[in-house]
Every structure is written in structure tokens, then in C-alpha cells.
Amino acid sequence: MGTPRTAARRGPRPRGEHFAVLDPATGEAFAEAPDQRPEELDAVVARAHEAWRGWRTDATARTAALRAAADAVQRAGDDLAPLLTREQGKPLAESYAEVARVAARLRYFAELVPEPQPITDGRPVRSEVRWRSLGPVAGIVPWNFPLQLASAKFAPALAAGNTVVLKPSPYTPLATRALGSVLAGALPRDVLTVVTGREPLGARLAAHPGIAHVTFTGSVATGRAVARGAAASLARVTLELGGNDAAILLEDVEVERVADRLFWAAFRNCGQVCMAVKRVYAPARLYSQVVEALAYRARNTVVGAGLDPDTRMGPVNNATQLDRVERYTTTALTAGARAAAGGQRLARSGHFFAPTILADVPPDSPVVTEEQFGPVLPVLPYTSLDEAVAAANGTDYGLGGSVWGTDLDRAEAVADRLECGTAWVNHHGELSLAQPFAGTKESGVGVPGGPWGLYGNLRPFVIHRPTEATG
16 A cells, blocks of 8 residues: 655646645645546546446455455554544544444445345236446545545445446545555456546546446535536436434433533534534523533543544644634624634644534524534524424434433434434434435435445346246
8 A cells, every 4th residue: 555645845736746635633735646637537437337347247256355355444444544534634543433434334235235026916927126237336525534435335336236436535535545555455456446636526527428326425515516417427326415413402311411422423523424413402491501511521622633642523624614614603603602612713733623512592593504514513492392393304404313311212202203314312423334324305315325325326127037938
């Protein structure tokens, strides 16, 4: 596995050379990645299509290759995790967990084999649905979980017999390129290709006529653009477009018992998680207690570089996102919100923002109605449960949500009223590899995860034959 190229120059470079990769803990360039030209995709996709001809034919060989790939990723953890932390910012322990998740996902999908399905409809024919792969798949990956979300795209696609062209975010290209090198030792040539570069590389990949399926994770606006590009060739699309998950605390909740879980459900990876808790609704009677419990944890969280073993929360990944977090926070404070903890950038180099708990937030503030995607959590009071449920459901997103309380049956009944793809009781954001991960409204299109993710990378093929010879 190669070492990232050290950044020796500053300033813009011509297309087709390299671009700088910044360490979010310092704000400084520490390496470079290839800035591939959009026109180079023609050859990449052509090779992926040629590799598909052999890869799709032997399910037993695919299973063996994916198992070997999982083993290779696990062995490479000590190389991949520090590099991931350096370019993404998350604490090193979280990077190791992300690498482990990649290996686990490869093992899970290695064992999934699409099963033929007989059709019984009373006719004198035997009909059977069989499954065929699609062709080259484009995986376009964001910067918050570069390796984990890459594997969520390539593991089911490869298990289904497709080949993959993978494009990471230009903020986090290095660990994905390194992962591609690790996987190249276990997979046939051109079955998985990693391309890196700035726009319009991603747009060109999404619209490439040789791509059969585009799977994308990112913003709603970019997701719409991806869908428009894929529509030109009628490629299938799977879009995971983020969320604004609400947590509803019930009257019987034991605040101190759930406060740690609730806090880290919001602030893991510096709040840069699509299914993080991004709004908390607390009963008016418990409101002050909830605010203080969360603020205490925010004030006592160690914020620093991810490679520092004492760090619990790293920096925001990039300057653009840091500006967004600051803008949303300032807008709320100007409108009358109170920072029970944090509320500002930290006075140090790098992209650091203090873990922030906002109280007395106007319900129509953008930090409530939109996805802030950073270390800022608004806490809002409610007087009736119907009011809380309506507020939780009152945004354009519908990825996840949670309900917290002592009476589990009641909490589950409230969770069942949430308009989202996944609802948790007394925890948030935990996903099994075997479950679907999908949202409603603007949170996405398609169903990644579990067997649904496998079959989303296949198309049905039906065989009919008579039950008796007809001569």
C-alpha cells in the first residue's frame, strides 16, 4: 500500500495533476491526491465493463474473493485507520471501528447469495425468477465516513456480481485510495477502481452512459443533480441524502441514565453523522434538567486532534462545513437562543467548534429545521406529546428518530408514529448489517443495507417452461 504523496506546493494546479489534502486538525495541507480528468472515466468504465464479464459468472469465486478482501482489510487496519483520522479528523478509535466495519460488511455480503424464486400461479408452466447483475456501478462517497460508506456501496454491488467505480470526496481521498490498493490484492483486476478528483469528476461519473447503477450519499441538492445525470442513461439510482433526526424524551425518562447515550448519539464524529440526533424534544417539566445534563457533557468533552489518545471529539472536517455550523449557531443565538455550552469556534488552528448545546431555540430556526451536520444540538421543550411528535415529523427529512423513556411499550408506540426509515427506543443510530437503511421524504431513494442492498444491485430474469413436453 502506497504512502500518500507529501504536499510540496501550494495554490491551484492544472487539471490532471494533483490536489492538496488538508488535515482538519491543523487546516494545513499534508498530502496530495491525483486530480483525475473527467475524460479519463471512459477508459476506467470500459475496463470495469470488461471485468464484469468474468466477475458476474462465478458466485463461488466471488464469495472466496470477498472473504479474502475482508481479511486483507482487517490486516491493514494499522495503516488505514491513522490515515483516515489524518484526513477526516475523527478520533483514532473511531477510525479503527470504521475499518472493522468495512471488513465485517465484506464478510456479511460474501455469504449472501441471491436465491431463485419459483412462481406458482395455476398455469401449466414452471416459472422461476432468477437474478442477474447490472454491470458497472458508480459509488460516490462523502467525507464523514469515507471507508464505511464506500463499503456500503461496493460490498453489496460486488456480491451481486457487478463491478464498481468508486469516487471518494476530494476532502478525504487518501484512505479510500489506500483501501482500494488493499482490495486489489484480493479482487480480480478492474473489479473495483478508485478514482479521485475535484468536480466535475463526480458529475461525469454519475452521468456516464456505461454506468448501470449510481449509488450516492450526500446532500439533497447534490443528490438531485446526481439523479438528473443518471436519468440521461436511465441508470438505477440509490440516494442517501441525510437527515434531521429527532429524539423525543418522555415524561418517565430517567435523564441521568440516558444522558451519555443521548449526548454521543448527537456528537459522535463531531456530529457529522447523517443519522445523528440533531434535535431533542424534552417535556417542559424536565427541560432544564435535560439541558444541563447535556451541557455538562459538552463542557467536559475533550476536543482535539484525532491522533491524540485523549481526544473524544475531533474537528469539523472542512472549512466550508465549519462556516455552515457557525452560521446556523449564530443565527439561532441572534434570534434569542441561549448557548448552555459552547456556541463558538475554538481559538486554535484547525477546524474546531466547541460542543454546543442550544436552549430556548426558536422552533423555526435553521438549526432546528435543517441539517446542521456538526457539533451543535438544539433542545426544545414541549407540553403535549402530540406536539412533540408533530414537531419531530415537521421537517423535509425522514431518516431516523428515537424515543426515550422507562415504559418501553409506550415508547415503542410513540416511535411507531415517527415518519422516518428507522426508529429506536432508548438508543439511536445503531444499525445491523442485516437491516435495511432507508429514509422517507427528502432523506433518500432506494434501500441500501441487508438483503435489500444485495437485491438493489440485481435485476430479475424470469424463465418459463412447460411442465410437460408439448412436442
